[in-house]
Amino acid sequence: MLRARDVTLSYGGEPVLEGAGVELDAGQFVSLVGPSGSGKSSLLRAVMGLQDISAGTIETPGLARDEIGILFQDDALLPWRSAVDNVALGLRQRGASRAQAREEAEGWLERLKLAGLGGRYPRELSGGQRKRVALAQVLALRPRLLLMDEPFASLDAIVRARVTQDVVNLVESEGIGVLLVTHDLEEAIALSDKIYLLSNGPRARVSHEYPVPLPRPRALIAARTHPKFAPLYGRLWNDLSEAVEGPQPAREAA
Amino acid sequence: MTTVFDRIWVRQVTALAILLGLWEAAGAAGMLNPLYAPSPSQIGAALVQLFSDGSIWPHVEATFAAAIGGLVLGVLVGVMLGAAAALVPLVAQLLEPVMMMLNAVPRVVLAPLCVIWFGIGLGSKVALSFVLVAVLIFFTVYTGIKQVDRRLVERVRTLGGSSWTVLREVYIPFVAAWIMGNLKVAVGFAFTGAVVGEFVGASRGLGYLLSFAQSTFNAALMLALVFLIMGFVLAIFAAAGRIERRLLRWR
Numbered sequence: 001m002l003r004a005r006d007v008t009l010s011y012g013g014e015p016v017l018e019g020a021g022v023e024l025d026a027g028q029f030v031s032l033v034g035p036s037g038s039g040k041s042s043l044l045r046a047v048m049g050l051q052d053i054s055a056g057t058i059e060t061p062g063l064a065r066d067e068i069g070i071l072f073q074d075d076a077l078l079p080w081r082s083a084v085d086n087v088a089l090g091l092r093q094r095g096a097s098r099a100q101a102r103e104e105a106e107g108w109l110e111r112l113k114l115a116g117l118g119g120r121y122p123r124e125l126s127g128g129q130r131k132r133v134a135l136a137q138v139l140a141l142r143p144r145l146l147l148m149d150e151p152f153a154s155l156d157a158i159v160r161a162r163v164t165q166d167v168v169n170l171v172e173s174e175g176i177g178v179l180l181v182t183h184d185l186e187e188a189i190a191l192s193d194k195i196y197l198l199s200n201g202p203r204a205r206v207s208h209e210y211p212v213p214l215p216r217p218r219a220l221i222a223a224r225t226h227p228k229f230a231p232l233y234g235r236l237w238n239d240l241s242e243a244v245e246g247p248q249p250a251r252e253a254a
Numbered sequence: 255m256t257t258v259f260d261r262i263w264v265r266q267v268t269a270l271a272i273l274l275g276l277w278e279a280a281g282a283a284g285m286l287n288p289l290y291a292p293s294p295s296q297i298g299a300a301l302v303q304l305f306s307d308g309s310i311w312p313h314v315e316a317t318f319a320a321a322i323g324g325l326v327l328g329v330l331v332g333v334m335l336g337a338a339a340a341l342v343p344l345v346a347q348l349l350e351p352v353m354m355m356l357n358a359v360p361r362v363v364l365a366p367l368c369v370i371w372f373g374i375g376l377g378s379k380v381a382l383s384f385v386l387v388a389v390l391i392f393f394t395v396y397t398g399i400k401q402v403d404r405r406l407v408e409r410v411r412t413l414g415g416s417s418w419t420v421l422r423e424v425y426i427p428f429v430a431a432w433i434m435g436n437l438k439v440a441v442g443f444a445f446t447g448a449v450v451g452e453f454v455g456a457s458r459g460l461g462y463l464l465s466f467a468q469s470t471f472n473a474a475l476m477l478a479l480v481f482l483i484m485g486f487v488l489a490i491f492a493a494a495g496r497i498e499r500r501l502l503r504w505r
Contacts, residue, residue, distance in 0.1 A: 048412060066414055076409040080427045080504045089423065090413035121504040
């Protein structure tokens, strides 16, 4: 579904990423973790076509351009449009009539636990509700590949856990492939089927790849207590610390 | 316990009434020379006189025509030039210095020049109002477009939006909000242009009446006209405020 090979990416000077490769199969949940400045978000933007690459290839075999959706850290909702109109915006671009788009948008808001809030402007919604609207906006377009750039980083712990669990349920039930950028190692393990660790930038590359041996469907809280969670967390922590600060003494797995 | 004086407007109206009462009393006691500082009742009488014989209406009409003409033209041209400058770098390079120079000049000094160019009729007043408003709106739109949230543009693009969609869904509402925020200032500028233009050279208008009152040393008429202009502009501010609140209720 996604094959990014030998991707080099720069903003004019030294490359941020050099020779990075990422693969994602249909319905798979893959996370990118790594130090700040390692080009995680840039790679995600390049997959979406928002960022040019200097070398390498990014292919999405079997996927049309409009089957890829992206969710940013900022919800970036139009402040002058109500929640339902924000969700309907993309549907209108796909040719739906105003009435059809609004009806479908209302349905998505309901699925994301926002029934009755469609008429509110973004400023009238909480951070978690705005995030759900942004999610509805993307999911309403039925993407087969969803790119997420630390989408829940700004939410408090409880809201974040709830929204994240809802996302997992939705992508599992719809069979959507996800490429997630996150700084949170626990989140990466709890959500993913595979994790890529990027080395320190500039000239960052994929230094490690970890399959996540946790069963699906995933309950995020339960996943954290799975016996295979802690050893993987320990490995990831050590490798990430090494990437940031050089070789570290091995961390005891719980 | 709450009383009627807890309301801000009650306190403000009371303070104003006390001030007018003191002013009137000082005039009645002979402490103020009515030639320079007429009492509120004399100013009120001048106002009543203006309205009772109907002589004020042609002047009100002339001032409103000039101010609204200048406001409409100034907003239209300001929006077009501001948008062109923000979107085409060459236009910005050419226009920005001109606008900066115009902005640096106290633009009311252009009033005599407008009279020379456009005569003492409506044209010179519209022209002065137009210059005052257009420069303000130019900078409003120019700055507004440059400050459009790039994340919103990207969001609309990633939802499949075309350039036209980005313009309609992001740029126009964003810049409209900036213009609405400056509409009250623009209305004030438009009236300033109209009245100053009439003051410098005209045969009709509130500015012309002010000039007439000055030349006849009629302080009561002058103050009556000042309060009248103030009332008109405040009424327009209130209307503009209502429109702003309605259109920008998403804020």
